[in-house]
Each structure stands twice: as C-alpha cells, then as structure tokens.
Amino acid sequence: MSNRVINLLVPIISIILGLLVGAIVMVASGYDPVKGYIALFDGIFGNVYSMGETVRQISPYLLAGLAVAFAFRSGLFNIGVEGQLIVGWFAAAYVGVAFDLPKMIHLPLALIAAAVAGALWGLVPGILKATLRVHEVIVTIMMNYIALHVVNALIKAVSGSYKTDKIHPTASLRSEFLSNLTNFSTLHYGIFVALAMVGVTWFILEKTKTGFELKSVGFNDHASKYAGMNVNKNIVLSMVISGALAGLAGAMEALGTFGYMASLSGFTGIGFDGIAVALLGANTPLGVVFGATLFGSLKYGSGNMPNAAGIPLEIVSIVIALIIFFVASGYIIRVALGRLNKKKEAK
Amino acid sequence: ACGTDKAKDTEKDTEKEDTTTAPEVNEGAISIAMVTDTGGVDDKSFNQSAWKGIQDYGKENGLEKGDGGYDYLTSTDMADYEANINRLAHRDFDLIYGIGFLLKDAIETVAQQNPETNFGLVDEESEVANVASIMFKEQEGAFLAGVAAARMTKSNKIGFVGGMEIPVIERFHAGFVDGVAAVNPDIKVDVQYTGNFDKAEDGKAAANRMYSSGVDIIFHAAGGTGNGVFSEAKERKAADKDAYVWVIGVDSDQYEEGKVGDENITLTSMLKRVDIAVKLTAELAAKGEFPGGTITTYGLADDGIELADSRGAIPDDILAEIETFKEKIVSEEIVVNKDPKAKK
Amino acid sequence: MEYVIEMLNIRKEFGNFVANDNITLQLEKGEIHALLGENGAGKSTLMNVLFGLYQPEGGEIRVRGKKVDISDPNVANSLGIGMVHQHFMLVENLTVTENIILGNEPKKMGMINIKDSAKKVAEISKLYGLDVDPYAKIEDISVGMQQRVEILKTLYRGADILIFDEPTASLIPQEIDELIAIMKKLIIEGKSIIIITHKLQEIMDVSDRVTIIRKGVGIGTVTTAETNPEELATLMVGRQVTFKTEKGPSFPTEEVLKIQDLFVEDYRGVVKVKGLNLSVRRGEIMGIAGIDGNGQSELIEAITGLQKVKSGKITINSNDVTGKKPRKITETGIGHIPQDRHKHGLVLDFTVGYNAVLQTYYNKPISRKGIMDYKKVSEKAKKIIEMYDVRCQGENALARSLSGGNQQKLIIGREIDRNPDLLIAATPTRGLDVGAIEFIHQKLIEQRDHGKAVLLISFELDEVMNVSDRIAVISDGKIIDIVNPEETTESELGLLMAGHSKDQMIVVGDEVVLKEGEDRNV
Amino acid sequence: MSFLELLYFIVPITISYAAPLIFTSIGGVFSERSGVVNIGLEGLMVMGAFIGILFNLMYVDTFGAWTPWLALIAAMLVAAIFSILHAVASITFRADQVVSGVAINMLGIAVALFSVKMIFGKGQTDFIQKSIPRFNVPILHEIPVIGPLFFKGIYGSSILAIMVALIAWFIIYKTPFGLRLRAVGEHPMAADTMGINVTRLRYIAVIISGGLAGIGGAIYSQTMTNDFGHATINGQGFMALAAMIFGKWHPIGAMGAALFFGFAQALAISAPGIPFLANVPTVYLHILPYVLTILALAGFIGRANAPKASGQPYIKGKRL
Numbered sequence A: 001m002s003n004r005v006i007n008l009l010v011p012i013i014s015i016i017l018g019l020l021v022g023a024i025v026m027v028a029s030g031y032d033p034v035k036g037y038i039a040l041f042d043g044i045f046g047n048v049y050s051m052g053e054t055v056r057q058i059s060p061y062l063l064a065g066l067a068v069a070f071a072f073r074s075g076l077f078n079i080g081v082e083g084q085l086i087v088g089w090f091a092a093a094y095v096g097v098a099f100d101l102p103k104m105i106h107l108p109l110a111l112i113a114a115a116v117a118g119a120l121w122g123l124v125p126g127i128l129k130a131t132l133r134v135h136e137v138i139v140t141i142m143m144n145y146i147a148l149h150v151v152n153a154l155i156k157a158v159s160g161s162y163k164t165d166k167i168h169p170t171a172s173l174r175s176e177f178l179s180n181l182t183n184f185s186t187l188h189y190g191i192f193v194a195l196a197m198v199g200v201t202w203f204i205l206e207k208t209k210t211g212f213e214l215k216s217v218g219f220n221d222h223a224s225k226y227a228g229m230n231v232n233k234n235i236v237l238s239m240v241i242s243g244a245l246a247g248l249a250g251a252m253e254a255l256g257t258f259g260y261m262a263s264l265s266g267f268t269g270i271g272f273d274g275i276a277v278a279l280l281g282a283n284t285p286l287g288v289v290f291g292a293t294l295f296g297s298l299k300y301g302s303g304n305m306p307n308a309a310g311i312p313l314e315i316v317s318i319v320i321a322l323i324i325f326f327v328a329s330g331y332i333i334r335v336a337l338g339r340l341n342k343k344k345e346a347k
Numbered sequence B: 001a002c003g004t005d006k007a008k009d010t011e012k013d014t015e016k017e018d019t020t021t022a023p024e025v026n027e028g029a030i031s032i033a034m035v036t037d038t039g040g041v042d043d044k045s046f047n048q049s050a051w052k053g054i055q056d057y058g059k060e061n062g063l064e065k066g067d068g069g070y071d072y073l074t075s076t077d078m079a080d081y082e083a084n085i086n087r088l089a090h091r092d093f094d095l096i097y098g099i100g101f102l103l104k105d106a107i108e109t110v111a112q113q114n115p116e117t118n119f120g121l122v123d124e125e126s127e128v129a130n131v132a133s134i135m136f137k138e139q140e141g142a143f144l145a146g147v148a149a150a151r152m153t154k155s156n157k158i159g160f161v162g163g164m165e166i167p168v169i170e171r172f173h174a175g176f177v178d179g180v181a182a183v184n185p186d187i188k189v190d191v192q193y194t195g196n197f198d199k200a201e202d203g204k205a206a207a208n209r210m211y212s213s214g215v216d217i218i219f220h221a222a223g224g225t226g227n228g229v230f231s232e233a234k235e236r237k238a239a240d241k242d243a244y245v246w247v248i249g250v251d252s253d254q255y256e257e258g259k260v261g262d263e264n265i266t267l268t269s270m271l272k273r274v275d276i277a278v279k280l281t282a283e284l285a286a287k288g289e290f291p292g293g294t295i296t297t298y299g300l301a302d303d304g305i306e307l308a309d310s311r312g313a314i315p316d317d318i319l320a321e322i323e324t325f326k327e328k329i330v331s332e333e334i335v336v337n338k339d340p341k342a343k344k
Numbered sequence C: 001m002e003y004v005i006e007m008l009n010i011r012k013e014f015g016n017f018v019a020n021d022n023i024t025l026q027l028e029k030g031e032i033h034a035l036l037g038e039n040g041a042g043k044s045t046l047m048n049v050l051f052g053l054y055q056p057e058g059g060e061i062r063v064r065g066k067k068v069d070i071s072d073p074n075v076a077n078s079l080g081i082g083m084v085h086q087h088f089m090l091v092e093n094l095t096v097t098e099n100i101i102l103g104n105e106p107k108k109m110g111m112i113n114i115k116d117s118a119k120k121v122a123e124i125s126k127l128y129g130l131d132v133d134p135y136a137k138i139e140d141i142s143v144g145m146q147q148r149v150e151i152l153k154t155l156y157r158g159a160d161i162l163i164f165d166e167p168t169a170s171l172i173p174q175e176i177d178e179l180i181a182i183m184k185k186l187i188i189e190g191k192s193i194i195i196i197t198h199k200l201q202e203i204m205d206v207s208d209r210v211t212i213i214r215k216g217v218g219i220g221t222v223t224t225a226e227t228n229p230e231e232l233a234t235l236m237v238g239r240q241v242t243f244k245t246e247k248g249p250s251f252p253t254e255e256v257l258k259i260q261d262l263f264v265e266d267y268r269g270v271v272k273v274k275g276l277n278l279s280v281r282r283g284e285i286m287g288i289a290g291i292d293g294n295g296q297s298e299l300i301e302a303i304t305g306l307q308k309v310k311s312g313k314i315t316i317n318s319n320d321v322t323g324k325k326p327r328k329i330t331e332t333g334i335g336h337i338p339q340d341r342h343k344h345g346l347v348l349d350f351t352v353g354y355n356a357v358l359q360t361y362y363n364k365p366i367s368r369k370g371i372m373d374y375k376k377v378s379e380k381a382k383k384i385i386e387m388y389d390v391r392c393q394g395e396n397a398l399a400r401s402l403s404g405g406n407q408q409k410l411i412i413g414r415e416i417d418r419n420p421d422l423l424i425a426a427t428p429t430r431g432l433d434v435g436a437i438e439f440i441h442q443k444l445i446e447q448r449d450h451g452k453a454v455l456l457i458s459f460e461l462d463e464v465m466n467v468s469d470r471i472a473v474i475s476d477g478k479i480i481d482i483v484n485p486e487e488t489t490e491s492e493l494g495l496l497m498a499g500h501s502k503d504q505m506i507v508v509g510d511e512v513v514l515k516e517g518e519d520r521n522v
Numbered sequence D: 001m002s003f004l005e006l007l008y009f010i011v012p013i014t015i016s017y018a019a020p021l022i023f024t025s026i027g028g029v030f031s032e033r034s035g036v037v038n039i040g041l042e043g044l045m046v047m048g049a050f051i052g053i054l055f056n057l058m059y060v061d062t063f064g065a066w067t068p069w070l071a072l073i074a075a076m077l078v079a080a081i082f083s084i085l086h087a088v089a090s091i092t093f094r095a096d097q098v099v100s101g102v103a104i105n106m107l108g109i110a111v112a113l114f115s116v117k118m119i120f121g122k123g124q125t126d127f128i129q130k131s132i133p134r135f136n137v138p139i140l141h142e143i144p145v146i147g148p149l150f151f152k153g154i155y156g157s158s159i160l161a162i163m164v165a166l167i168a169w170f171i172i173y174k175t176p177f178g179l180r181l182r183a184v185g186e187h188p189m190a191a192d193t194m195g196i197n198v199t200r201l202r203y204i205a206v207i208i209s210g211g212l213a214g215i216g217g218a219i220y221s222q223t224m225t226n227d228f229g230h231a232t233i234n235g236q237g238f239m240a241l242a243a244m245i246f247g248k249w250h251p252i253g254a255m256g257a258a259l260f261f262g263f264a265q266a267l268a269i270s271a272p273g274i275p276f277l278a279n280v281p282t283v284y285l286h287i288l289p290y291v292l293t294i295l296a297l298a299g300f301i302g303r304a305n306a307p308k309a310s311g312q313p314y315i316k317g318k319r320l
C-alpha cells in the first residue's frame, strides 16, 4: 500500500467504523439500522431536492472550516468563527436591505460587507494577541457572546422588529436556475463563492509569500522573527482573514439560505462545527472540502431519519462524533493497516 | 385545492387498511403535520401545545401517526425549517403547520411552491393565499395574570422576567403591566429581559434580585431561562415554608414545575391554546373552509387564551374579579395594550 | 578485569535503518570509558538502549555479570545506571530540588517533604563538589549549573554507573574543567563512567579507554594511553583529518561594521552591553572571546535589530542601522548563524527547502509580486544541499528529521549563500563532530578570503584561536582588549576573559600568569 | 438598593454562578497540566448535568435529602468514564487533542439527548424534586456584613467548589502526584527518564478532569434548571475553558477567573437595581460580562503560558 492509498483509506475506514458503531447503537436501542441508514442516504442523495439542500448546507461549513483552518495554520485557535459569522450575517443582510443598487454592485458589496464585519470581529482578538499577548481563545469566546447580543440589538434598531426585512433580489445569491434544477431546493450560488474561497485560501497559503510567512509564524514565531518577519502583523492578518472567511459564511445565510436575519436566541453552531470540519481536513483547504462535505451531508441528511425512519436525529450526531474520533485516531488505523500490509507481504 | 388532496388521501388510507386496524377512520379527515421551531415538540410551550392539537385531531378522526395521518418534524436549527416543511410537503400532507414566528419565511416559500397544499403559521402573519395565520392575543391573558398578581401581592412589588425582546414577549410584558395597573396603578412592575431563552442561571439571578428586593410574584415569559425563576422560588419556599413567593407560568400549565414537597409556588399559568387553534383550523380545512390568506387571532373570547386552574392558590373572590375583567376584555370594553413602549 | 556493564552485539533498528549494528561495549569498574563517533554514528542510540529508552533488536546486556532486560528507565535506575542526556531532561519551571526528586519523592503526610529533600540535595552536592542552589528554578540557572543538576539526579538515585552524552558541548571552558574534576572525583568514589564527546583532547585528558563506532558499526576499543587524537580521528571518520584548519594570512580592507559606545539591555531590562566599541573590516575574521553572559548575546541581538539599542551607534557599510527593523538591517548585508538553531535558526516543521529561503523568500527570484515560486525554492535548496553537503532525504524532508550537524550546515549554507558582507556566526560548531567542524571552519575562512567580514562568537578557545584573525575579548559588556591569536596563548586569553588586563600578567616559561598580588577574580 | 444590599445580593449570586465553572475549570487545569488539551469540557459537563438529573429523578425516593449529593457522585463517575474516550483517543491513539475534544462535545450532547428520548420519550427530563439546597452556615451567618455576604443562603456545592480549588492547589503544588503532573505537562520525556509513567499519569489527569466537569454539570443542572434538555449546558464548558486560561492554568487562578465571570454576570443581571445602571440599554448589560472579561485580560492579566507539552502526544524516543 502506498502512502497515498493509506491517506485515502483512513477517512474511509473511519466513516465505515463510525456508521458501524452507530448501527450497533441503533440495534441496541431497538431501531432498525438498515432502515435508518437508507433514510440517511435518501436524505442526502434521495432526490435532486435533497442533493440541492445538502450542497447548500455544505457552503457555510466550507467557509467556517476554512476560517478555523486558516487561523490554525498560523498557530491561532479561532473559536470565534461563530461570532464572526453572526456579524457577517447581519452586515450582509443590512446591506442587502438598505441599498438599492444594480446586482453587479449590490451582491459583491453585500459579500464584502460580511467579510469586513467578520474581519473586524477577528481584528479585536488579533490585536489583543499581537500587542498584549492576550490568549485568543478567551477573547474569541467572549466576542461570540458580544456578537450575539449586539447583532440582536442592531436588528431591532434597524428594523424595529425581531428580524430584518428581506434583502433586495439584487443582493441575493438565490438562483432560479439552481432552485429549479433541484426541485425548489434553497441551493444558491453561495457554494461557488465558498469553493472560490477554498481556491483563494489555498492560493494564499501555498503560493503567496504572505502564506509562507503565516505558516512560518505558526510553526515557530522566534525563528520567524529572526528571519525578519513581522510576527505581530502576521497574527493580526491571520485573524482578520480568518474572520473575513467566517463573515462570508454568514453571508451564505443572509444572501442565500434565508435572505434576511432574525434575532438569534442562541448560537448557530456552524462556527463550532467549523472547528471539526477544519480539523477533519487537517487544516488544509482541500481537506476542508472533505470535512465540510462529510459534515454537511450527514447533518442535512440526518433530518430525514426521524422523517422517514422515526429514529431520533441525535443518532447521526453520535455517528459524526465517532467518525471524528476515528479520523483523529488515524494513527492507530495506520498502524493496523501497516500490520495488515506486512502480513500480506509475508505471504 | 382540498378536493384533490382528499382523493389522494383516501387512496392512501385504503392502502393502509389491511395492515392496521384503525378504528373508524373519518372519511372526511385530512392528514396534518407540523414543523417545530428549535424548541422541539415537548418544549412545554407552544410546540408541545400545537402537537397536542394535532394528536387530538388525529385521534378524533381515527388517524395514525405517519404518512397520510399526522406527524411532526423537529428543527434543530434555522436552516431546518424550510427543509422540514418541504419534507412534509413531499410526503403529501394536506395541511402543514409551521409553529413559531421564525418559520414565516420558510412556510411562505414552500407554500408558494406547493399551491395545492394548505399551510398554517402560528404566531406570525402571512398573506399568502394557502397559508392560514394563527395569532394570539397574549396580552389579554397576561393582563389577567397581571390582575391576579396585583391582587395577590402583599408587598405591592411584582416582577416580570422576559427572555429576548421580541414582539411575542413584549405582548406578554405589555399586557401584564396593563393588568397590574388596572388593579392598582401604584404597583411598580420590575421588568427584566435576560436576552436569552436558555440561560436558567440568568433567570434565577433575576428572580433572586427581584425576590430579594421584596417582589413576591414573578410572571415569566422566558422559556428555559424561566426554569431559573422557578428554581429560585422553589429554593426560597424549601428554605422557609412560610415564604410568600409565587411564579406565574407561561404557555402551558406549569403547575408540575412549581412543586415543593406538598407546597406549590405556581400561582397560575397563562395558557396559550395553540392546540385548540390548530385543531380548529384542521377541522375547517377538512370541511373545505380553510381560512387561507387570512389571519385568525385567538384571544380570551374564543378560549384561545386563558388562565390555568390555580388549584386553590387564588381565592374565589379574586377569581371572580378576574372573570369580570375577562368579560370586559371580551366585550372590548377594555382593549389591552400590546406594545410596552406605547405608554398610555 | 571486572566489567560492570557489558553490551554485547547490540543491534538497534529504526524501521529499515540500522542505527546500531552488533556493537559491543564493555565498561570496567572504576574507569572512564569514552564513546566516539561522527554525528549520527549511533552513540546516543546505544546509550539510550542501555538506559532503557529503546529496546534493542538483538544482543544482550550484562550488568555486573548478570544478564538483564532493561525494559524502561526505572529498571536502569534500579540497576544503578544513571544518564545525563545530550539534551537536558530538566523541567524548566521546576526547582533544582524538584527536578532531582521527581519520581522518587520523600513524603511527609502525603506531602512532598521539600525541606528534607533540599537538605539531602545539598549534602550530595557537597560530597561531590557540585555547587547548586537547591531552591533555584532551572530556567534561571546557567547551563553548567543545569548539568550539575543532571548529575545530581543520577547520584540522588544512587547510580554508580553514569552515562554522559556530550556533556561538554554546551559548557564554557571553566565549566568543562570543573566537570572533569567532578568526574575524577566520582571515579574515586567508586563510580564508573561512559562519556560521549566529540572533543578528542577531552578524551585524551579524562578517559581510560575509547570505543569507536562508525556509521552504526563498532570499530573497536583502544586504550587511551596508547593512542593519540590523530589516530582516534582516523578511526572515527575512516580517513585522515587535519586539525589545524589551513588558513592563509588575512588582508583586511575597509570597515564593514562599526560599533560606537553601545549600551544594550537584556530582555529583563538589565544592562548587559556597557559602552562597547568595535570595528570589523572586510577580509578578516574577528573572533569574540568571553565567558558566557558577558553581553555576547545582547551584542548580536543589537546588531541584528532583535533587541533595542539603549544608546550608541551601529553602522554597517556606513549605513546607520541603529534601531532599524531586523529585515532592514539584514538587507544592509548581514548574515546570521544564531546560537540556538532549533529556536531561532530553523522552522523545524518546514521542509529543508522552505528553510533554505527563510531569509530570501520575499525577494526575487524566489517570489515575485507576492507570489512564491516554489520551483526556485527547490532549486535554491538543492544548490545549498549540494554545496554544503547537507545530508537529508532531499529538499522536501522536514528540517526536524535532519541531524543536528546537518541542520547547522543548512543554516550556514543559507546564510553564506546570501553572500553577506558581514557574517555573524554564534557558536557555529557546537555539538558537531570533527569532520563537520573542519568543514564549517573552511567555509568561514572562504568567506573571509572572498573579502567578506566574519564575526565569530565562540566559547571554545581552540576555535577562536584557530579561526580568528583578531580576537576581541569581551568582559562585562565591554571589549577590554583586541589580541592577535598568533601572539597570544590560551592562558593569556583565559585571563583576559576573566577580566584581567595585560599589564597584570607576566610570562613564566611558556605560561602566562598573573603578577604577584593580583587577585584571580573568576 | 443600598450598596451593602447590593453586595449582599451580588456576592452570593457570584459564588453560585461560579461554582459549576470552578469545578469544570479545575478539571481543565488537571488535564492541561498533564499535557492534554481538553476542549471537551462542555461535553463532559453535559454528561454530568444529564446524569445528575437522571440519578436524582430515579433515586429521590430511596435517598431523600441525600439524593442531590449522591447525584453529584454519580455524575462524576459517569463523566469520568466518558472522558476515558478522550484519553484513549488523544493519549493512546495520538489523536489531535482539539479534534478529540470537539468530538467529545458532540458526542456528549448527542448521547445525553438520545438517552433522554429513550428514557423519557421526549426532549427533556422531568423536573427533579430535590435540588441542591441553600442553607445558612451555622453561627457564621450571624457575623455582621461577612455573614450575609458569604454564609447566608449559600449552596453546599459552592463551599465544595472553593474547597476543591484549595485541594487542587494542594495536590498540584504539594504532593508527589502534583509534581509529576506538572513535570509531565511540561517535559514528558524528562519525566519518563525519571521513571514516571507518562501515559498512566495523563489518563488519570484526563479522568479527573472528566469527573470534575461532571460534578460541575450536575451542580449546574441541580441548582439552575432542575431538569435536563438540549440547552441546559449552553457554553458553560467553554466559559470554564476560558476561566482556566484566564487563571493561568492554576487552580486558584481558575477559581478567581470563574468568580470574576460570576461577578460580571451578577452585576449585569442586578443592573436594574443599581441606580446608575438602571437606565442603561439592555444590550449593554447583556454584553457587560464579556466586555469586562476582555478588558480585565487586556488591562492587568496579560500574558499566560500554557504548559509546554500541552497539545502534543508523547511519543517515546521522538527527537525534540
């Protein structure tokens, strides 16, 4: 087995193991796992509508995952993606409602607004870390709550109600074409924005000198300083870019899925799931595509389990968590594969 | 629209006939389903109540849980709303409810895509032709709660703990303050919004502050945060059997929640009978009188809103007085304020 | 003769790589036994096997004649084997005592009995003449002191067989002398010692016998008294090695670096450089000799812009660089081989290629308009790998996977390749075998011969004397004298480093000593 | 409210807010001091909150007034067992510790809710009848000022929390176990050469953190909500994580940070009773605790350094 094959096998084996344990749990609690998994499969691939929704669900996960991964690569743990997403959501919705512009300008403007809002939210922990060495984990956790309350107040202030008006069609990512293609699903152009950002982050990290610096700082800030890099600037930059990506994830909701923003009674969870997505993908942009696809599909498809099989959807969360465990424990799977390999060679 | 659906429905029912032994299926019955908001179907609040209405309708008409009968789907986050409604639409239910104001856009979107299906929306107003909006005059019930509180208080200090400042909660708030003022304008209502529905510790601290400052009755409209209000009151009661502390529950009868040994600190609860409204709307639809495109507002007049049995906590004379106020509201002699900021 | 340790035909594999191939080592009671080999020959591996950190694939170990299975360090400890590791195994934020008693703590009512422990530590250290403060934190004490703690750790556990893995690599000359004295004392107390070192003179000075390994294979054991450094080097490397690096006369030209009245504080805010003046010219190697902690690090950091200058002026190629950003300064023509290669010299999780461009990645041709050209990175890396003989599995190998010597060669290659007018080399050969040292010295001299300036900071008198054209002696933050190595002896230099001026000394035979009445203020 | 009345109100609330956080963050201290990052505290708290309520409901008839306390023990045990998953993944299987922690968080809430649905047939449990009571500490509560501040109407669990912080300090800084723990988190290879079983020690530390987080969750559910549902533990674990970092990986520091969070929260909630805060728009009050925390960090707490080896699996013989 080549390294490549093993790298591919590890996630596949993890998924199978996760599903297997999930099946055992289902049997143990009196459900029919076959029926359950058929429902799950149908929920993801059953028809064009579900496929459309699945892809739609993947878009924000892609961006949230990229945001976490990007910060990780420069040695920062951004738990604040959630808050950055919320402010991005609001900013995009606000621009979508407040302006009347041609689509060519309006949509990009709304997207940029979301990115900028997220970036600003990332700027605070970035600056505090760079200047005062305040741990970014605490600050980003706090910024999440601040985002939640501030945005709720802002929604009320600008709309006088619990939610913003609908955005103008000129700012919308929704597409008649995609929707018709998928039997009225909410699939929107956001997926292309998200994929484009996968390309952009990959480019930044792997091709630019900024990416080189960010990674260098992430691995060894002392050596980076010796090499003449501005470590503090890179810390701030990393948080800002990460925040911008998270803000764009919010734009997916504002301009695509919902077309407005309503007061949130709690976190969306997308930001936290982004941590899992990023780490499943080993913090590389391409890996994030894998993580987001897995996560988004299972998350969306799980809705069909109570629907079609009467199985509580928590079972899918259990399966997802197990898959994460197994992927993370890839080392042991590799060891097992290695042994298997040796035995085969011996024969 | 209903006619065609019914044809399909009876087909299904006959298919089912041989596998199940459904007791006298009402031929004219329609299949109904609902999508919860993120509270889930047993939130002890309007989701639970709506589900009760749907079950009641189903049982009365001999329907089974599942396709062609009645069912629900739980939403775990906002993105689930539309997907869930769509799932139910794909399963050909005749009438699909969205429970909670947050589901408005999702209901409208799917309704427009499925003009043949009927939809119900609770707590929000929609003008889409195949959507029946069900609204409640929470302020009217809150008003009566206010009357009860104002009469029962010994300290002349009353509290209101709200969750987030959103229109529904503000209706509770406004009505309650109105009701208190109607009895005794000198009583100050201590109002506090915690900004969340899921932080019991905040509800608890707010209640603690209020009780500590002399408040003896608190009306909460704060979901899970309200749990904290109850736990604070119960602790006070547990510590001192003679403590005079009360909580007024919301949405469903929260009597069970108020038990402290043999005592109970739930004064009463303001009930929002989503179940009645949901069932009624289904019955109309079955008769071909589905109120699509219109807004039906339930209040004291049609028992859509009421106070729960206080189980003796409120003496009869006060109950009588509450009844008088109720009649005045029903007869529109009193129009209850529904916006706390619109000071009269 | 009685053997306390017999390692017979030890074989240790890492994957497909054989690090120890049937090596035999026998330690006599009461002897100091040296283990010699090039970097990566397998010395540390062999000792780690003895200490129970690695399990051998073949061979057997006998301790005091009895066959043993040393499955983990606990077993080694109970057999009386203690090891002072190449990289210190000390927990930096714990105290000396805590580090010593770790894993074997005296208790009193469930609590650690720190008082008694400290007392016991003090007792042992007195017995063996190891001077330490039991309550000091490791991060606050000198490297020499840390090493004494390591030795105490083994003695505290009652070890009578001690393994020293490159104990002298990071010590200053005085500390080395002290260590040798300590070792001799330990032998008198009945201990037996295995020592690994790359310094042949040390082997000649302390050891009774020497076992040599080359590329994982045991070459044999010789008696020290019957051999000489030249023979040892030949046995170790497998070819003739020159010791005195060949170097022609220097032809200094114009001034590259000029430092005037420089004052610098360290990171704690203590003034460490106190009015230092220095001038370095093209075509010369200026050595800086001094005892560690006399301002060398701060001087380098000030020149390279990593530490703020309190007052004074630094010019490079007539550009005033005082207070400039590190990169600005680098660009005026400085190359820098930092003292701590892991912390400052390399990004260990980057590939060799990335590390090769760590100073130049932002310029053409490596990057254009902010875009990296990774083909160019590979080309550059390959060039450095070839020219500087960096042994690794290609430019895509992680820097972490290189041996220390090869990591150092990579840094040197990277810095020299930029063709700097001034190359600052801080302890560039620490921990390297003689072959590698020879190679690095050659490179420094080549730089000089190409008309560049080199500033060499080293704690090894040998190195400063052999390589420098002039030696500036630093003491207490000032250059107290500049001497010509041809006209100076090591002892004279030693006294200068200790802060004495030349007119306090006289020549007695071929030794320089202090005049009568002058205190030795070490 | 007079100033003193305000204090009489704020101080006890501060302490009761802080108690679950103190337990959980000290759990975090143990784990991270041994070199294992535990971002799964949230999931472990969820487990504890659930088991606490479940036990309480099931055995209240058997154990009467002792039930909530025994429920704490049950929660501790189950959460400790649950945390073994994290230990196995991140210590033995060398998983990325953050990933494993994230999985613990997902799994905790999913397993708890799934069980609730299995057992109760609905989304949340019933209400418990015996929650953790408040009481007046005999004699002490009569001391003027101090009495009402610290000894009147307090939870036994709060006293327990403060005791646990002190005990944790004692264990970590005074006992052999603590010394080894710190060594392992700082330089596992050094500890290994001293004959300390790094793996075993890390397992123990992670299990302790699970147990403490379990108690934290059970205290929360048995004092605040009195039932268990999907939103019972909502970010408390992350706040505990923040408290641990804020407290610089020191048990007393973590306790201080938890108390600070509690104080900020109590201050925000009591604002309507404080004259100069009464008319502040609510949004400012809602963000007050979080803003105060950031300011405190930026203002005077400054840099904190995690244990050096935290986050890295220990692999014998790996070059440094």
Ligand SMILES: Nc1ncnc2c1ncn2[C@@H]1O[C@H](COP(=O)(O)OP(=O)(O)OP(=O)(O)O)[C@@H](O)[C@H]1O
Pocket: C014, C017, C018, C019, C037, C038, C039, C040, C041, C042, C043, C044, C045, C046, C086, C403, C404, C431, D317, D318, D319
């Ligand atoms: N953990 C390991 N995994 C794989 N290979 C290793 C490991 N440790 C050592 N080696 C291999 O064993 C060889 C011997 O390494 P060792 O550390 O024993 O060298 P050494 O003689 O101590 O060198 P130096 O003099 O530089 O300290 C190395 O060249 C390396 O290839």
Ligand SMILES: Nc1ncnc2c1ncn2[C@@H]1O[C@H](COP(=O)(O)OP(=O)(O)OP(=O)(O)O)[C@@H](O)[C@H]1O
Pocket: C039, C040, C041, C042, C044, C401, C402, C403, C404, C405, C406, C431, C432, D317, D318, D319
């Ligand atoms: N953990 C490891 N994994 C893979 N290779 C290793 C490992 N440890 C050591 N090596 C290999 O060991 C070789 C030399 O290692 P070694 O520790 O002997 O370096 P060194 O020459 O002793 O450096 P120094 O003494 O300066 O630290 C390298 O070529 C490297 O590939």
Ligand SMILES: [Mg+2]
Pocket: C040, C044, C086, C404
């Ligand atoms: Mg080595």
Ligand SMILES: [Mg+2]
Pocket: C043, C044, C045, C086, C165
């Ligand atoms: Mg070695």
